[in-house]
Amino acid sequence: MELLQLEHFGKILRLEGSLAGWQELYWGDSLVSQLSATENQNAKSSHHFELYNQVSQAVASDQPGGENAQQSIKCQLAIDLNWQPFAIEYQLMIDGSVVDQGSRNSKDIEQQVPIKKVQIKKKFSSVGLFSLAIKLFKSAKLFKVILAGASLAAYSWFFSWQFALSLLGCLVFHEYGHIRAMQYFSMKTKGIYLIPFFGGLAVSDDKINTRWQDVVISIMGPTFGLLMSIVSLLxxxxxxxxxxxxxxxxxxxxxxxxxxxxxxxxxxxILKSISFSINSKLGLVVCMSAAALGVLVSYSLGLALLGFLLLIGSVEIMMEWRGRHQSHLLPLDRYGQIFSTAWYLLTVAAFIAIIVYFADSPEQILALPMKILGS
Structure with a gap:
């Protein structure tokens, strides 16, 4: 992931690194220094490099007596990096003189726009076609109206228009929780899409930079849903x-x-962000185990839709594993892992408590959700 971006001599000094320990320093697109995981065992590290003829004009314009600027300048970037909680202090020296220094934390990473885009080879596949369809949906506002109308018609056909409106209201309020979280992180949003029999989808044009953003955006949908249930109960x-x-x-x-x-x-x-923040191997094992459990449940209950979702999810898990060394996502620190887990469990417990509350209701329709859980 990109840890640091500094503009000097007309280009960006970009420091990349990972929890594994390696660091690479780029000036523009040129690699000027690197430290392997074995070389970089401590929080403090230092990159020594030289910049040659291509920066002489920039040096000349920045320094007095620039017409006599050296053709080669010696640079040093000193780093003090802690991953949990994330904090980095840096000091850039040129020819022994400090020209830039400062610090960054997780809030800075959240607002960061990565310079280097991760290149993914495009292959023709059903997943690719699905992604293309989503992009088409994102490109036209008319699709929102069409999908919402199709959802209302489909649910009304199978149930009733009253149930359909209530269901769409629940879906919209849930997805609005995701939208509000995206806006909190200053991400551009494309709105909410209602897809018949699949639920809803909150879409953003921006990418997340941290696992914490992934957790908050993911859990805010159910959190808004919980608020709706509590208000309805009152x-x-x-x-x-x-x-x-x-x-x-x-x-x-x-x-x-x-x-x-x-x-x-x-x-x-939420599970992926917490487990992959602890360890990538643990993340793979935990997420694949959850997927296997989901396959067992979908097979035993005959839930074809759940099986389809698991197929998509398995692809996402493997992509996460394959790109773990190039991931630009800042992992959760210990506090973030504990807080996210507690937030998740308390939200689950609150929903179960509401369902259990109506388990003995004389109205059979109100006791139905508990029977579903009991199955």
Whole structure:
């Protein structure tokens, strides 16, 4: 991932590194210094390099007496790096004189726009076609209306228009939680897309830079869903209208399903960010184990849709594993791992508590979610 970006002599000095320990320093597109994992065992490290003729004019314009600038200048970048919690202090010296120094933390990484884009070889596949379809959906606002209308018609056909409107309301409120989290991180959003029988999708044009962003954006959807269930429960207690009770319990079931720890569901993204922050091998084992458990559940219950989601999620897990050494995502620190886990478990527990509350209801429809969990 990119740890540092400094502009000097008309180009960007870019420091890349990973938890494994290696560091590479680029001036523009040229590699000027590198440290292997075995060479870089301590938090403090130093890169020594020289810049030659190509910077003489830039040096001449920046320094007095530039017409006599040296053809070769000696540079040193001193680094003090801690990963958990993330903090980096740097000092850039040219010919022994300090010309730039400062520090960065995880907030700076969140706002960072990576200079070097990870190149992914494009192959013709069903996954590629699916991605192309999503891009087409993102390119036209008309598709939002078409998809929303198709979702309303489909759910109304199988159930009722009242149920369809309630379901779409739950989906929109859930996805709005994702949108608000993206906006919190100053990410550009494309809006919410409702896809028949698949739920909803909150789309952004920007990429995340940290695992913490992935956790917050993923869990804010269920968190907004929890707020909706709590408000519906309060309205039920105040008015004794069964509709609000049904909204509370079925919205809880919907969001609880979304928190299953399998990709590409929100729970899977949370699990991936926590486990891969601890260790990439642990992340692979945990995520694949969750996928295997999901396959067993989908097979035993005959849930074809869940099986399809698991197929997409398995591809995402393998891509995450293959790109682990080139990942630009800042991992969660220990506090972030604990806080994310607690946030996830408390949200799950709250949804289960609402479902259990209506388990003994004389209204069979309100007790149905508990029967589904019990199966």
């Amino acid at each position: 309205l039920y207690w105040s008015t004794d209208i069964t509709f609000f009770a049904g909204l509370a319990v079925f919205n809880s079931l919907l969001n609880l399903f979304n928190l299953l720890p399998i990709l590409p569901l929100d729970g899977g993204h």
